[in-house]
Each structure stands twice: as structure tokens, then as C-alpha cells.
Amino acid sequence: MTPTTTRPGGRSARVGAAVHQAVLDLLAEGGAVTIPQVAARAGVNPTSVYRRWGCVRDLLTDTALARFGTTAAVPDTGSLRGDLHAWATALVAEAARPEELALLRAAVAAGPADVGAPEGFASAGTACLAGRSEQAEAIVAAALARGEDAPSTTRVLDHLVAPVYLRALFGLPAPSVDVLVELLVERLVVPPAALRAAPGDLD
Amino acid sequence: MTPTTTRPGGRSARVGAAVHQAVLDLLAEGGAVTIPQVAARAGVNPTSVYRRWGCVRDLLTDTALARFGTTAAVPDTGSLRGDLHAWATALVAEAARPEELALLRAAVAAGPADVGAPEGFASAGTACLAGRSEQAEAIVAAALARGEDAPSTTRVLDHLVAPVYLRALFGLPAPSVDVLVELLVERLVVPPAALRAAPGDLD
Incomplete structure (x- = not known):
């Protein structure tokens, strides 16, 4: 990638944003994602898309990095419980939005990076989690x-992101956001024994 | 479904098993799963497959119910810790096998049941978790x-199945089975405060 491709507001950045949005739109509509379709939807030349991203799997990975690396700012409420609560609330809301849920599903379906990919090469799956981990x-x-x-x-x-994503991806009936977040956060900050007798457990 | 279709060892049961195995084989090979391909692989008439399962999504759901409802017997070691440890070890091993991992990925990709499906109708995703939940x-x-x-x-x-599946589905580098199972089980049965100073944490 040359320096000009990352210049904010440059043509390359605009193309990148349009292509990412086209991927999200096509996924949310439930159709197949191919490079010609993405190019047509983004209004760019298919050759440019092939040259920059190579294949659909790499394009999914790049879209996941762009979307999941930036949408949830880290909260600063002054306490661990408050920060986790605000962050988890945003996470649950995000995992329920059609575009993001479709991107998570597509990343899981794409599977691991090809055998022989360079060490540390991101798959679409690890790209989804890289921002969350940071x-x-x-x-x-x-x-x-x-x-x-x-x-x-x-x-x-393991105990906050995984349950939220498991419920979203496998289509489990979810309790209200407030109840879910409260329980998952409390389980991280309070010993289990203190929670066992608490009312309002999920089952 | 008529009574004869569930008679053990009957023709219908044999067809069901052959069709489920064909779905798993095709998924593990990474190819597309279509009813004609499944029928050809299973050596049965495509019309029989269409008549019994209707569409690929319902066939995936049925395969998930058959596979994930029966493969892991419930252990009986005499203690909660022992039972969870044995069960989680089997779960981690299962989620690493190509057929099962491909089936989980396909179930996630298939998404929720269609709008308008009958109340309580299983999607492939909920079918994967129904056996685990029981x-x-x-x-x-x-x-x-x-x-x-x-x-x-x-x-x-939330705290044992979800982390195991998240790691498998998103392709996170997993620690050894023993370390992973130990930590996830201990977190369920021991208060977090007691674990914080423990050596061998995952990060």
C-alpha cells in the first residue's frame, strides 16, 4: 500500500469506504458477495477491486478490520464496572444490527486463513475480534x-464477547440488553458464589 | 414423519444417516452444499431428499440436530468439576474436528429461521446448541x-460453550485443550478473585 492510499479524504480512501459499504449492503441483503457485484454497487471498476483486494475472502477481512476496529469507542466512566457496562451495551447493540451481524456470519463462514498464509496473517474471523481485543x-x-x-x-x-456473539450468531432468544449486559458484567466483577442466590437469573 | 421413518435400522433411517454423512463430507471438503450433490454423494434419489427435507437450510438443521444431539454423552464422574471437565474436553475436541467445525460454520452462515416460521421452529444455529443445552x-x-x-x-x-465455540469459529490461536478446559471449568466453579493470582493464565 503506498502512502497516498491512506491519505484521509483522498480518492483511495473514498474508494475503500465505498467498497466496504457495498460489501456490508450485499451481505445484509442476504445475497452472494462477488467482486463484480461489489464493484458495481460501489460504482468502481472491478479491475481496481481485484488489484487492491485480490479475492472475496481478503475483501471480507479488510471490511471486518475497518468496521470492527472503529465502531465502538472505549468508554471512560471512571470504573471497571461502568466501562464494561457501557462497552458491552454497545457490543450487544452492534451484534444485533443487520450489517454487522451479516459480516460476522460471513467471517465465520469464510473459515481460517488458507494453509500457507504468512505468519500472523489475519483471517476475516480474527479481523472481527482484533478491535474487540484491543x-x-x-x-x-x-x-x-x-x-x-x-x-x-x-x-x-471469553466471558463477555463470546456469550454476546454466541447468542447473536446462533440465533438464541436473547433477554433484554440491560439484563444480558448486567449479568455478563456482574459475572466478571463479582464472585459467582455471591450471584447464585440473586434473583433475575437468565434461567 | 410416519412411524416407519424412525424405525431403527429401517430403510428410512439408513437414508437419513447417509444423507447426513453426505452433508458433513461436502461441508468438510469446503464445497457448496446443494440437494443434487448431497443426493449423489449419499446414493439416493434427489426427489427423495427434496421430499423429506425440502431445502438445504432444513437439511442443515436436521444434520445439526442429528450430529450435535448425540455425539457427546453426559459424563458421570461423581462431581460437578469432574463432569464439566470431561464434557468440556469432549466439546473442545469436537469443535476442532473438520466435519463438526464445518457444520457449525454452515449453521452460523445459514442465519436465523425464515420470518414466518412456526413458533419454536429450529434454525440450524439453535439446532447446534439444543443438545449442548440439554x-x-x-x-x-x-x-x-x-x-x-x-x-x-x-x-x-455462556461461559464454557461460548468461549470454546468463539475460539473455534473465529480461528483464534487456542492454548492446549488441557489448559483451556482447566481455566474455563475453574472459572465456573471457583470465584474469580481466587483465580486472579493464579499462574498459567491465558494472557
Whole structure:
């Protein structure tokens, strides 16, 4: 990628944004995503899309990086519980939006990177989680800097992101956002024994 | 479905098993799954497949119910920790096998049941989790019957099944099965505070 391709507001950035949006639109409509269709929807030349992204799988990965790396800002409420609560609420809302849910489904369907891909090469799946992982790390780091006790980043991914995504991807009937977020956050910050007798459990 | 279709060892049961296996084979090979291809692979008439399953989505759902409802027997080790450990180990192994992983990916890609489907109609996604949910419920019920303290079934799904599936579906680099299972099970049965200082955390 040459320096000009990342210049904000440049033609290359505009093409990138249009192509990402075309991918999201096509996915949300439930149709097949092919490079000619993406190019037609974005109003760009198919050759440009082939040259820049190569194949549909790499285009999905790039779209996932662009979308999931930037949509959820890290909250700063002054406490771990408050930060996790705000972040999880945004996460649940995002995973319920047709475009984002379709992108998550497509990334899962695309599977792992090809055998022989360079070390550290992102698949569409890992691209979906890269931004989440960075955000969780920032929230945990802020809590530790304030002197709070905090779970590891991995624990936040395993016990907050994973349940939200499992419910969205497998189409489980979800409780209200408030109930779901409250329970998942409390389970990360409060010992399980203290929760067992609590009313309002999910089952 | 007439009574004869469920007679063990009957022709209909043999056709069902052959068709399910054909779906799994085609998915694991990474190709598209169509009813003519499934019929050819299973050695049955495409008309029979159309008549019994109707469409690829319903065939996926039925395959998921058949595969994920039966492969993992509920362990009986005499303790909640032992049962969860054995069950989670089988779950991690299963989610790593090409056929099962491909079926999970296809179920996620298929999305929710059509709008207007009958109340309680299973999608391929909910079919994947139905057996897991029943098994978790049996493990929890056995623990409570022994007088043990136990998490809810929902908590087992959220905090044991969800992390295992998230890692498998999004292609995260997984730690060894033993380490992963140990940590996920301990987090369900031990208060987080007791774990924080423990060595061998995942990050």
C-alpha cells in the first residue's frame, strides 16, 4: 500500500469506504458477495477491486478490520464496572444490527486463513475480534492504572464477547440488553458464589 | 414423519444417516452444499431428499440436530468439576474436528429461521446448541441432586460453550485443550478473585 492510499479524504480512501459499504449492503441483503457485484454497487471498476483486494475472502477481512476496529469507542466512566457496562451495551447493540451481524456470519463462514498464509496473517474471523481485543485491553489497563482489581483481557473476551456473539450468531432468544449486559458484567466483577442466590437469573 | 421413518435400522433411517454423512463430507471438503450433490454423494434419489427435507437450510438443521444431539454423552464422574471437565474436553475436541467445525460454520452462515416460521421452529444455529443445552442441564441437575453448589445451565452455555465455540469459529490461536478446559471449568466453579493470582493464565 503506498502512502497516498491512506491519505484521509483522498480518492483511495473514498474508494475503500465505498467498497466496504457495498460489501456490508450485499451481505445484509442476504445475497452472494462477488467482486463484480461489489464493484458495481460501489460504482468502481472491478479491475481496481481485484488489484487492491485480490479475492472475496481478503475483501471480507479488510471490511471486518475497518468496521470492527472503529465502531465502538472505549468508554471512560471512571470504573471497571461502568466501562464494561457501557462497552458491552454497545457490543450487544452492534451484534444485533443487520450489517454487522451479516459480516460476522460471513467471517465465520469464510473459515481460517488458507494453509500457507504468512505468519500472523489475519483471517476475516480474527479481523472481527482484533478491535474487540484491543478495546478490552484498554479497559483492563485503565482499571489497573486506577488501582482496581481487573480480569485479564482473555477473560473479558471469553466471558463477555463470546456469550454476546454466541447468542447473536446462533440465533438464541436473547433477554433484554440491560439484563444480558448486567449479568455478563456482574459475572466478571463479582464472585459467582455471591450471584447464585440473586434473583433475575437468565434461567 | 410416519412411524416407519424412525424405525431403527429401517430403510428410512439408513437414508437419513447417509444423507447426513453426505452433508458433513461436502461441508468438510469446503464445497457448496446443494440437494443434487448431497443426493449423489449419499446414493439416493434427489426427489427423495427434496421430499423429506425440502431445502438445504432444513437439511442443515436436521444434520445439526442429528450430529450435535448425540455425539457427546453426559459424563458421570461423581462431581460437578469432574463432569464439566470431561464434557468440556469432549466439546473442545469436537469443535476442532473438520466435519463438526464445518457444520457449525454452515449453521452460523445459514442465519436465523425464515420470518414466518412456526413458533419454536429450529434454525440450524439453535439446532447446534439444543443438545449442548440439554447436556449442560443434565450435568447441573446431577450436581444439585448430589447437594453440590452449581451454576445455572445458561451460565454453563455462556461461559464454557461460548468461549470454546468463539475460539473455534473465529480461528483464534487456542492454548492446549488441557489448559483451556482447566481455566474455563475453574472459572465456573471457583470465584474469580481466587483465580486472579493464579499462574498459567491465558494472557
